[in-house]
Amino acid sequence: MSALLAAAGVRKSFDGFLVLDDVSFAVPERGLTGIVGTNGAGKSTLFAVVSGQLEADGGRVTFADADITGLPPTRRARLGLGRTFQVPREFAHLTVRENFLVAARREYGETLRSVFIGWGRVRREERALRERADAWIEFLNLKQVRGKPAGTLSGGQKKLLELGRMLMLEPKCILLDEPFAGVNPVLVGEISTRIRELNATHGIAFVIIEHHLEALKALVGHLYVMDQGRIIADGDPTAVLAEPRVLEAYMGGVI
Amino acid sequence: MTAYLVAVGIIALIYMLLTIGLNLQYGYTGLINFGVVAFFAIGAYASALLTLAGWPLLPAFVVAMVAAAVVAYPIGLLSLRLSDDYLAVVTLGFSEVVRLVIQQERWLTHGVQGLPGIPRIFHSLGVGQYAELATLAALALCNLAAIGLMLHLVRSPYGRLIQAIRDDEVAVEAIGKDPRRLKVQVFMLGSGLAGLAGAFYAHFITYLSPDQFLPLVTFYVWIAMIIGGTGRTTGAVAGSLILMVFLEGSRFARDWIPGVSEVQMASVRLALVGLALILFTMYRPQGMMGVRR
Numbered sequence: 001m002s003a004l005l006a007a008a009g010v011r012k013s014f015d016g017f018l019v020l021d022d023v024s025f026a027v028p029e030r031g032l033t034g035i036v037g038t039n040g041a042g043k044s045t046l047f048a049v050v051s052g053q054l055e056a057d058g059g060r061v062t063f064a065d066a067d068i069t070g071l072p073p074t075r076r077a078r079l080g081l082g083r084t085f086q087v088p089r090e091f092a093h094l095t096v097r098e099n100f101l102v103a104a105r106r107e108y109g110e111t112l113r114s115v116f117i118g119w120g121r122v123r124r125e126e127r128a129l130r131e132r133a134d135a136w137i138e139f140l141n142l143k144q145v146r147g148k149p150a151g152t153l154s155g156g157q158k159k160l161l162e163l164g165r166m167l168m169l170e171p172k173c174i175l176l177d178e179p180f181a182g183v184n185p186v187l188v189g190e191i192s193t194r195i196r197e198l199n200a201t202h203g204i205a206f207v208i209i210e211h212h213l214e215a216l217k218a219l220v221g222h223l224y225v226m227d228q229g230r231i232i233a234d235g236d237p238t239a240v241l242a243e244p245r246v247l248e249a250y251m252g253g254v255i
Numbered sequence: 256m257t258a259y260l261v262a263v264g265i266i267a268l269i270y271m272l273l274t275i276g277l278n279l280q281y282g283y284t285g286l287i288n289f290g291v292v293a294f295f296a297i298g299a300y301a302s303a304l305l306t307l308a309g310w311p312l313l314p315a316f317v318v319a320m321v322a323a324a325v326v327a328y329p330i331g332l333l334s335l336r337l338s339d340d341y342l343a344v345v346t347l348g349f350s351e352v353v354r355l356v357i358q359q360e361r362w363l364t365h366g367v368q369g370l371p372g373i374p375r376i377f378h379s380l381g382v383g384q385y386a387e388l389a390t391l392a393a394l395a396l397c398n399l400a401a402i403g404l405m406l407h408l409v410r411s412p413y414g415r416l417i418q419a420i421r422d423d424e425v426a427v428e429a430i431g432k433d434p435r436r437l438k439v440q441v442f443m444l445g446s447g448l449a450g451l452a453g454a455f456y457a458h459f460i461t462y463l464s465p466d467q468f469l470p471l472v473t474f475y476v477w478i479a480m481i482i483g484g485t486g487r488t489t490g491a492v493a494g495s496l497i498l499m500v501f502l503e504g505s506r507f508a509r510d511w512i513p514g515v516s517e518v519q520m521a522s523v524r525l526a527l528v529g530l531a532l533i534l535f536t537m538y539r540p541q542g543m544m545g546v547r548r
Contacts, residue, residue: 053425077431089426091419093486101412102419103430109412110432112440115404122412169430 002065004029004205005050005081005173010059012042012049019045021229023059027173032199033207034216034237037226038250043209044086046226047175051083052076064172078105082166083175086209088158092151096142099150099161100133101126103168129168136164140194156183160191167198173205180212188215195219213241225250261387265459267499268394269452273472274479274491275401276448282486283409284441285421287339290330290346291476293353294323294446296468298453300357300364303373303463312376316454323450324443331442335435350470358465369464376458394455398492401448405488417441421486475502478528482535484542493543501528 003026012020019042027033035043048054050061052073060069063081071079091099106129108114109122137146140160145153150161159179166174179195180188192215198204210216216223216237223237227249233240240246273291280286298319305315334345357364364370377389408414420427420434427434457463475498483494505524515523535542 051429053428072433073428074431074433077429083429085426085429089423089429091422091426093422094415094418098415099419102415105431106412110416110437112413112437112444115408115411115413126412165426165430 003027003062004031004064005207006062007046007050008060008062010046010049010061011057012045012054013057019229020049020056023226023229023231025224025231025234027205027207029172029205030199030203031205031222032195032220033205034220034223035207035209035226036211036213036216036223036241036250040228041226042229043226044177047083047177047207047209051081051175077169077171080170080172081175082169082171082173084159084162084166084177084179086177086181088155088162090150090153090158090161093149095147096150096153096161097130097133097137097146100136100164100168101129103165104129104132105169133168136167140164141190155181156187156191159183160194163191163194171204173207176206176208176210178209178211180210180215188212192219217241258384258387261384261391263499263503264391265387265394265455267496268391268398269456269459270476270479270498271398271492271495272394272401272448272452272455273476274483274495275398275405275488276445276452277476278480278485278488278491279405279408279448280441280445282480282491283414283421284417284438285339285424286335286438286442286445287343288346288442288445289343289470289473289477290348290350290353291449292468292470292472293346293350294327294449295453295456295472296350296353296357297326298323298450299457299463299468300370300453301450302454303370303457304363306374306458307370307372312374312458316451319454320447320450323453324447327443327446328439331439335438335442347470347473350468350473354465354468357468364463364465367464367466369462371462373457373461373463375461376455390455390459397451397455402488402492405491409488413437475528478532480542482532482542484545487542487544490542490544497531497543498528501531 005027008024010020010023023046037043045054049056052071056069060067062068063076063079068076068079091102094102106125108118109125114122137143140163142157142160142164145157153161179191183191195206196219199206208216208220220237222234223240224231224234225240225246232249233243233246273295277288277291280288301322302315302319305318306312330345330349334342358366375386376393377386380386380389416432417437420437424434479494479498480491482497483492484490502524505527508523508527512523
């Protein structure tokens, strides 16, 4: 079985401080994978290297049988590798629906030429995309805020919005950076359900960074534990979280 | 008095074109262009030099627009790779470079002596008011076209994407779109409008010299945009009119401020415009036409 997304020996340091130290992981097609670790373990840096916001100092990243190590983030996204951010990056002054529409792949409507000519073509394109956007908005239960500026949403709604924006991209894999952080318990269950549905019916693979261990354990099939820039354990979530060295690193050995 | 009002109206509409262009660049796309005056100057000198060389007005105007946009291309390409703050520094520096080149290249621009005798627009209508009224009308039409274009653009998918770039560039990259292409385009488009404004200016004033293109002009345009409401086309319209009221109104202020000489008055005007800007940002930070968000 070949992995959909894989990192091999990834290294990254800031000012001589090693943040990622020989990190390797693999996400199978249609897989649900979790990454846990203390603050500063390097999880978000790993996401940034994988999705191209940061350049790795060494190692390789492959996605869908292609080496994407040197590609800019735009190219990786177009290949179908989406990500959300720990602190939501919504387009604050655009409405929720516009946030969805802006993320869609387009043939014509975003060229400068389309401002001047071919308005009919733009309208047709727009109509089709609006239907798709509205379907996702409904799916993510954001219908009642569809016309609101995204900057006015609650933290949990912004997380859903970012997820929805990625869905417009028609991705093969989405990296979720703390989807449950600052989200109320009811919504945690709701987001989990949506992720499961997307995985089952659309075959989208997910990699999820999360501190909410209970919710994550119930969701993912494979778990990686990071500590001080290294992966210290991986495997079945329940088993991995019971390992003494994981408890020591992750809980500071208190429990 | 009518002649004076028409003249003020023409200057106001020239500022309006500049403000609409800057509002597209900064208000909608987030590009910090501190060199508006450079593209204004390029348009002015391009059109003036061509008409003095015997070109008819219309093609000279077109070349003025295109020249300003074309010059914006390498500037945009160079600085937009870096963060937005760099664009601010580069454009401000560039506008001074343009002014100094105009000052030094006497063979072309006559340096500080300036270019006199630039043909008026509609000079066939005579020297009187008709020519100026026609100029005012032509400017109004250009502004209407620019406003119409902006209103359409910001509602289009293209306009949505540039506003997304303004809100969060990293997120735009994460959805697989390259902000640089659009930023360069918007930078050129806004600069083209500044070039057009420059051409109108040259053929209205009929005399150009480098000291008309100080960075102060850039900041007047910024003030107009901020007072009117950043990121709103109606704001650019209102702001340039309000700016004109302050610039011209303060001219009359000398009548009731005793003991101020003509030279000192120039500084008093600046102070008044500055005061207006401070009051606006304090009491109406979203600008005249802005919506509080």
